[in-house]
Amino acid sequence: LFALQKFNKAHIKQGKIYINARPQVTNALTYWSVALELCHEGITWKRLTADKGGIEITTDPVSMGGKVQFTVDRLRELFVIRFHIVNKGTDCIHFTYYTALHRIRCFTLEDDRRVTRACPLFLCPGDYEVMVRYTLNHYGYFPAMMYFEFCPECPGSVPFCIVREMEAIARTPLAAELGPVAPYKPFQVVTYKPVETVVVEGVPPENSLVQHLKTAVKLRDYKYPHYLKELAVVHFMSMHSSLTQRPCLCCASRNLLSCSLKMKNYSHRFHLLLHLEEIQMEVDIRKYDLHNQTMAPDQSNRKLLTLRVPGVAENRPSVLRGDCLRVSKSEDTVQPITVYNGYVHKVELDRVKLGFSKKLLQAFISNMKFNVEFTINHFPLKLQHRAVDMAVKHQLGEVLFPSALAHYIKLTLENNPEQHAAVQRIVAGSSKPAPHLVFGPPGTGKTITLVEAMKQVSRADPSAHILACAPSNSACDLLCERLMVHIDPHRVYRMYAGSRDISSVPKNLLKYSNWDERQDGFVFPERETLMKYEIIVTTMITAGRLVSGEFPLGHFTHVFVDEGGQAVEPECLIAIAGLLNPEQGQFVLAGDPKQLGPIIRSPHAQQHGLGLSLLERLMTSNTLYQKSTESGHFDTRFVTKLLRNYRSHPAILKIPNRLFYENELQVFADQWDREAYCNWEHLPKKGFPVIFHGVMGKDEREANSPSFFNVSEIEVLVDYLTKLMETQGKKGLPKLSAKDIGIIAPYRKQVEKIQKALKSVSALSRWSDLKELKVGSVEEFQGQERKVIMISTVRSSVNYIKMDKDFNIGFLSNEKRFNVALTRARSLLIVVGNPVILSKDPTWEKFISYCVEEKGYTGFDLKDTEDEDNVVSKLATLKISVDTDSEWADKLSETDANCFK
Numbered sequence: 001l002f003a004l005q006k007f008n009k010a011h012i013k014q015g016k017i018y019i020n021a022r023p024q025v026t027n028a029l030t031y032w033s034v035a036l037e038l039c040h041e042g043i044t045w046k047r048l049t050a051d052k053g054g055i056e057i058t059t060d061p062v063s064m065g066g067k068v069q070f071t072v073d074r075l076r077e078l079f080v081i082r083f084h085i086v087n088k089g090t091d092c093i094h095f096t097y098y099t100a101l102h103r104i105r106c107f108t109l110e111d112d113r114r115v116t117r118a119c120p121l122f123l124c125p126g127d128y129e130v131m132v133r134y135t136l137n138h139y140g141y142f143p144a145m146m147y148f149e150f151c152p153e154c155p156g157s158v159p160f161c162i163v164r165e166m167e168a169i170a171r172t173p174l175a176a177e178l179g180p181v182a183p184y185k186p187f188q189v190v191t192y193k194p195v196e197t198v199v200v201e202g203v204p205p206e207n208s209l210v211q212h213l214k215t216a217v218k219l220r221d222y223k224y225p226h227y228l229k230e231l232a233v234v235h236f237m238s239m240h241s242s243l244t245q246r247p248c249l250c251c252a253s254r255n256l257l258s259c260s261l262k263m264k265n266y267s268h269r270f271h272l273l274l275h276l277e278e279i280q281m282e283v284d285i286r287k288y289d290l291h292n293q294t295m296a297p298d299q300s301n302r303k304l305l306t307l308r309v310p311g312v313a314e315n316r317p318s319v320l321r322g323d324c325l326r327v328s329k330s331e332d333t334v335q336p337i338t339v340y341n342g343y344v345h346k347v348e349l350d351r352v353k354l355g356f357s358k359k360l361l362q363a364f365i366s367n368m369k370f371n372v373e374f375t376i377n378h379f380p381l382k383l384q385h386r387a388v389d390m391a392v393k394h395q396l397g398e399v400l401f402p403s404a405l406a407h408y409i410k411l412t413l414e415n416n417p418e419q420h421a422a423v424q425r426i427v428a429g430s431s432k433p434a435p436h437l438v439f440g441p442p443g444t445g446k447t448i449t450l451v452e453a454m455k456q457v458s459r460a461d462p463s464a465h466i467l468a469c470a471p472s473n474s475a476c477d478l479l480c481e482r483l484m485v486h487i488d489p490h491r492v493y494r495m496y497a498g499s500r501d502i503s504s505v506p507k508n509l510l511k512y513s514n515w516d517e518r519q520d521g522f523v524f525p526e527r528e529t530l531m532k533y534e535i536i537v538t539t540m541i542t543a544g545r546l547v548s549g550e551f552p553l554g555h556f557t558h559v560f561v562d563e564g565g566q567a568v569e570p571e572c573l574i575a576i577a578g579l580l581n582p583e584q585g586q587f588v589l590a591g592d593p594k595q596l597g598p599i600i601r602s603p604h605a606q607q608h609g610l611g612l613s614l615l616e617r618l619m620t621s622n623t624l625y626q627k628s629t630e631s632g633h634f635d636t637r638f639v640t641k642l643l644r645n646y647r648s649h650p651a652i653l654k655i656p657n658r659l660f661y662e663n664e665l666q667v668f669a670d671q672w673d674r675e676a677y678c679n680w681e682h683l684p685k686k687g688f689p690v691i692f693h694g695v696m697g698k699d700e701r702e703a704n705s706p707s708f709f710n711v712s713e714i715e716v717l718v719d720y721l722t723k724l725m726e727t728q729g730k731k732g733l734p735k736l737s738a739k740d741i742g743i744i745a746p747y748r749k750q751v752e753k754i755q756k757a758l759k760s761v762s763a764l765s766r767w768s769d770l771k772e773l774k775v776g777s778v779e780e781f782q783g784q785e786r787k788v789i790m791i792s793t794v795r796s797s798v799n800y801i802k803m804d805k806d807f808n809i810g811f812l813s814n815e816k817r818f819n820v821a822l823t824r825a826r827s828l829l830i831v832v833g834n835p836v837i838l839s840k841d842p843t844w845e846k847f848i849s850y851c852v853e854e855k856g857y858t859g860f861d862l863k864d865t866e867d868e869d870n871v872v873s874k875l876a877t878l879k880i881s882v883d884t885d886s887e888w889a890d891k892l893s894e895t896d897a898n899c900f901k
């Protein structure tokens, strides 16, 4: 298609491909591209690979379905594929041409007579051999396509071709061990909508836990009005909306969204945006419905049934402990259909354990088939609705739309004047009632500034109570760990939601958290007990429990929110509305709008600002938080902008600094620390501690999990890990333990396979703390840092890039994820990925070019890739026969612009 577009033979409009060929110009190129296009749909691949015209092509090793595949365990060894071209007919035929279409140069072609179009072979009944000599220098997957062209002798006959696929795989035993456990078979999405149902309640997990923190403030349901769903689904914003029945409501909603956000419309507008988001979530979750699934009794608790849910670990769908799944027997088709509510007791990698009613358990027999519907968790949405109401009730206007100027305190400076000043201003409450914002690029000490400020606040005023929040549990854990370095841990309390899985909680925090050994769960203590702690650390959503527990307004004198750019505004509000006294309390928000932001599903909600965090809104639309037009500086009473990076080597920061921070970021990291790996013997270039290791891997899936993995990349990661382990503490390198290393991968399956590899490579077991080596997604690494960071990008085929974008997963087309991943390393950054695929994204292209220029590139040699123009001109010379593929010719002759899709 690229070739066609390049030669102006095709264009794409609204997702359709139009071929611009005139009937008489039956351009070979056009045919070829159409062939490719149709091959994708599996229509004519058979035709292309079929033996024809009396010619039969066999291969050694034997091909299956037109594809010859072989695996080598050792690199740089010669491997030969032989193509036997047999003329089984009675007449001689011209063997006019053969070539290989490939991206990677790792083989040579050879035949005795050196057949070319200029020097064809007159092939009489009998056979002829073409050899492909492979030498693989790198592990990975190397696909190619062989094209053989023939022309019968009789005058006027048309040339025809036979095609074969080849795939060379070079892998170690580890890769073989990590390979797919079963071929990928996606679940068939079948929508089933029982019209009339009888619901049988299940058993929720909370039943076993006694919560001491009583719920005094009930959450309302905050149901959206029915008309809104219709409006949202049928082009809510469209002027041609068919919904004329309720024009006033439609206009009212539209007006509400189009006017600017003010305290007057604050709650109405956010209620509307949250409703729109909820509607979209309800639509999206239907994609995951399962059909004809079996369940099995749980081995450890016979009262539970386990259900396999591939993708659950990657939040596809998102399922938490306590969530409800609606299950009905597949055979049950007579209405009313019985729906059994199953409550999630435990979420594991690819399965959930569900608590059902006795009725279902008694009737359950193995192999019974069920239809399963997932439901969305309304709890976080309800908390946000309540928070926006409370923001109005408690008159947070001066916090959310600050304007008043407070008195200014002059201060002295220390090692970092900006950080120091920020701490002093926060302690003095100089921005009150307005929030104080701490923003800046990665590693500039935002979290440290908050920690220091909390420490100083509690030192200055022992009666102060602090609520420290972040959107994710990993960011809260980090905040808590850092606080405990400076503050007596007994004064700090880490509060987890009941749904939290204990295995993901850092061991050192458990003791200072709400883990209840006897109840074997996270339990909220009584309000009075909680109120004794000086600092409570929790996610914003769980902070909602404090509001429900009716904490007195103003109990918290300070609310700190880290990673504030990652939360939607109403989520941020949960931590303050109803908790912070707007006149006396100090609200501090830290974050970086260039790092991961909130994930919004509804395009309408996104368009009308739900995706904007409070931090970003204040920075972009409130003059208090913008640079003065006269001085060009921020008002430091309200804003602290940090630009000194204390984390990384300048080579690591270079590209993010250039692409996202206008080169403002300054390197202040400790020289000894940041240069610790500059002389590592495995660096492609000494002094440049960034490696891009090119791998021609394959992004695979297995069984019915939608998540991807790439074993070739894991082999490379393991190789580097081994080298890091062998060299640590030697030749001037610092001692390195497993906890100093982090591995980031964008898909859950890759995370799982890497963890499996870590366990199975015996050499790595010499690291006693191997369990502490964190492997996780970018989201799990936001706010974190390690001496050494390795990134496995996984993606190796273009076909899935759009899917990544649609599901908001993967690295490509997501600058924020790229930025966060690349800025976690202190002394060494190793990125493993497919350079050809990644280079299709402009951001990655810049990073790879940078590594090439600075000689940090290694692995697969980029010079061995065919350049796009060569592939195009080679394609242009191919002839796909008209008579064997006449249906294409027919289609092409119909019109000038034929639409095939």
Ligand SMILES: Nc1ncnc2c1ncn2[C@@H]1O[C@H](COP(=O)(O)OP(=O)(O)OP(=O)(O)O)[C@@H](O)[C@H]1O
Pocket (backbone or CB within 6 Å): 415, 416, 419, 440, 441, 442, 443, 444, 445, 446, 447, 448, 449, 592, 645, 646, 647, 782, 783, 784, 785
């Ligand atoms: N003034 C300082 N002097 C020395 N080291 C510092 C200073 N401030 C921060 N650091 C160190 O810099 C590193 C990054 O700090 P921190 O994690 O607070 O940055 P951040 O801005 O929150 O990063 P991110 O944006 O990635 O969340 C940490 O190792 C921290 O200890």
